[in-house]
Amino acid sequence: MCQLLGMNCNTPTDLTFSFSGFAQRGGRTDHHADGWGIAFFEGLGLRHFVDNQPACESPVAELIRRYPIKSRNVIAHIRKATQGHVALENCHPFVRELWGRYWVFAHNGDLKDFNPRLHANFRPVGNTDSERAFCFIMQELAKSHAGVPSVEELTLTLRELARPIARHGNFNFMLSNGVALWAYCSSNLWYVERKHPFAHAKLADEDLSIDFARNTTPDDKVAVVVTEPLTVNEAWTKMEGGQLKVFADGEAHR
């Protein structure tokens, strides 16, 4: 299964990712061996890393493991191919520009017979259902607003857009424009709002873990959204099917 991980913080937060589970398995099980990617915003700028090699063999994964990421919005994805062959252009997260901002999207699930009419300026480069859905969302956002709308307005529009797509199958997705993180739950997404002091967070299947820096301040807030909850004793909230939540400044909007 694909793993999604999203993070939204109220201040650029130092953290490192590690892929210990991948490395241990050595890719020999071929589970989650179909590519992966991470995108993180630094101000308006974006760092985007994708790889169609298993993370255990990837020099890019090695970089991410050692790289001190300082970001307010991060989306990561580990892919098990369901549609589209294993190729770089099919690795999530995907990126497009709209209204002079970068938009990042990753999807976990499988859409059947989703072939929307893409008549505007967002076209898939690869051949996944996920990138088609992203292009459709961007096209409809561009039609719905003349410029960058508020987080609240975007949430309303995304809520309307997500539901008809989700009728085509399993559509857990995350979207960020560097200001907020939107998470739509079709079947399986959990989130937690964490505050200072941060502990080490480890995904249940050990594929991916996050270390927060020790020098967080009492004002720091971080929201983390994942496919499967972290194992540590924190108050994880399971999202409901059909629910869209937006995270800004490190916490869920009510």
Next chain:
Amino acid sequence: MCQLLGMNCNTPTDLTFSFSGFAQRGGRTDHHADGWGIAFFEGLGLRHFVDNQPACESPVAELIRRYPIKSRNVIAHIRKATQGHVALENCHPFVRELWGRYWVFAHNGDLKDFNPRLHANFRPVGNTDSERAFCFIMQELAKSHAGVPSVEELTLTLRELARPIARHGNFNFMLSNGVALWAYCSSNLWYVERKHPFAHAKLADEDLSIDFARNTTPDDKVAVVVTEPLTVNEAWTKMEGGQLKVFADGEAHR
């Protein structure tokens, strides 16, 4: 001054970049310390690395140094900021999607009073003259063709588009869609067409060098375009001011 480097090959070619010059200077001179970036196509997919740290301190530069790149089209850029502050969103090369293909652009020079009307779907995220020019080119390409045109048609359109922009200043640029590499010379660009067996190539100022793999075949062809010619004894051709050349399958189109 900014350094541009473009490469176009007839077969995915193994090569590695290194930043030995940066490392030697240790970034202490602050020359070329304003960010850098590399994008390389792998099929339809794209790897895009940008950094606003000096290459000597950048973990991403360290990755590139060790990463075995296999690509047919590469654009690299080392930036000395003339317009726009030193920020990730201002680092070249820039990327946009059009017609279901990624497009990569890097610019060397300085445009004065270039403020085209950007009414369509390509807007700058940062605040450089270069990204404005790229967005304008993408907007006009989108208006000129209904879908991906042939390399020859694109060359004609780009030739028309480049000239009025170049009246605003120094406009050496490179553009690639993963199929071909276009290079426009305003003041300073050189190219060479190399064939098997490839030697080690080193830029004159030692900032950036390329090692080609030893196992090239007699059919391999590579075109390299740079701001300053490599120092080795090869037949570098200086491009003329106002000249647009297109490189496909490892050689310049006549």
